[in-house]
Amino acid sequence: MKTYICEICGDAYVGDEKPKNCPFCGAREAFIKEGKDAKPIVNNVKTQGFAFLTDVSRKNLEETLVLETRANAIYLCMADKAETYEIKAMYKRLAKVELEHATIATKFLGIQMSEIKPETCNEDDVENFKRTVELEENATRLYSQFAREATEREIRILFTALTQAEEDHIELIKNYLQ
Numbered sequence: 572m573k574t575y576i577c578e579i580c581g582d583a584y585v586g587d588e589k590p591k592n593c594p595f596c597g598a599r600e601a602f603i604k605e606g607k608d609a610k611p612i613v614n615n616v617k618t619q620g621f622a623f624l625t626d627v628s629r630k631n632l633e634e635t636l637v638l639e640t641r642a643n644a645i646y647l648c649m650a651d652k653a654e655t656y657e658i659k660a661m662y663k664r665l666a667k668v669e670l671e672h673a674t675i676a677t678k679f680l681g682i683q684m685s686e687i688k689p690e691t692c693n694e695d696d697v698e699n700f701k702r703t704v705e706l707e708e709n710a711t712r713l714y715s716q717f718a719r720e721a722t723e724r725e726i727r728i729l730f731t732a733l734t735q736a737e738e739d740h741i742e743l744i745k746n747y748l749q
């Protein structure tokens with residue numbers, strides 16, 4: 572067993588091999604390092620202070636926080652309505668991943684997470700899959716734009732990793748739509 576650390580969310584994964592995606596934030600394996608080599612990007616904020624953020628990145632992180640907390644609530648609703656245990660468990664996992672993304676945004680902004688309001692969703696799995704793809708496509712479009720807009724290295728890395736994580740969610744859901 573070894574300790575691997577995700578440089579995006581900063582969480583540790585303990586196992587024999589490096590996972591293909593971070594189990595917590597979904598970042599791809601390029602962002603996961605062996606414990607001693609890992610330099611989580613959020614730790615750089617602590618040393619540089621929150622003032623290092625540009626106004627544009629601050630606004631983009633605030634938008635990310637809104638989007639991710641909303642996705643968390645929507646996926647919890649979809650988990651609740653799901654017909655099978657597999658779909659229920661999958662949506663619960665997506666909800667946790669989106670909550671992790673929201674948590675990362677609060678760390679960069681230096682703020683506390685506020686209470687998440689419940690959201691509504693469809694009773695039908697297929698309708699929920701289609702809405703999930705739309706939500707994730709919107710997120711990937713925004714995050715790739717936020718990555719381009721970022722002049723700070725850490726923020727560019729963060730939005731690149733989030734773009735990929737949401738792209739992977741689209742692929743996951745498209746398998747259910749076939």
Ligand SMILES: [Fe+2]
Nearest residue numbers: 577580593596
């Ligand atoms: Fe992670």
Ligand SMILES: [Fe+2]
Nearest residue numbers: 639668669672
């Ligand atoms: Fe997300």
